[in-house]
Amino acid sequence: MATFISLVTYTDQGIKAIKDAPKRVDGVRLLAKKLGGELGELYLTMGGYDIVAFSEFPDAEAAAKFTLTLNSLGNVRTTTLRAFPEDQFRDIVGGLP
Incomplete structure (x- = not known):
């Protein structure tokens, strides 16, 4: 499975219905x-993004x-x-010409 990190911001529509957000996450x-x-x-975050979420999908097409x-x-x-975990990072860098 491939790992993905999503940086999420609420739209005007999403923030107007923020009380429904936990149900939407389900x-x-x-x-x-x-x-x-x-x-x-x-994670609910403060700053440039409202949420940071981690997900895994079998491939980039499913994630898209x-x-x-x-x-x-x-x-x-x-x-x-x-996102590539540390072991893949080491393999990628180790395979550089």
Whole structure:
């Protein structure tokens, strides 16, 4: 499974209905499972982003479907990063020419 980190900001629509956000997170967890992935830890943050979320998907295509679907609902906008754990980082750097 590939790891992804999503930096999330609420849209005007999302912040107006902020009290519904925990219920929406439950729906997002179900969406991830439907696409073969899993939404892991999620943090409410202060600063440039409202939420930081960790997820795993079998591939980048599944992750793209997840983020596109999530963004299309109109409550949040995401910036999603592919993350490599330390062991993969070491393999990648070790394989450099």
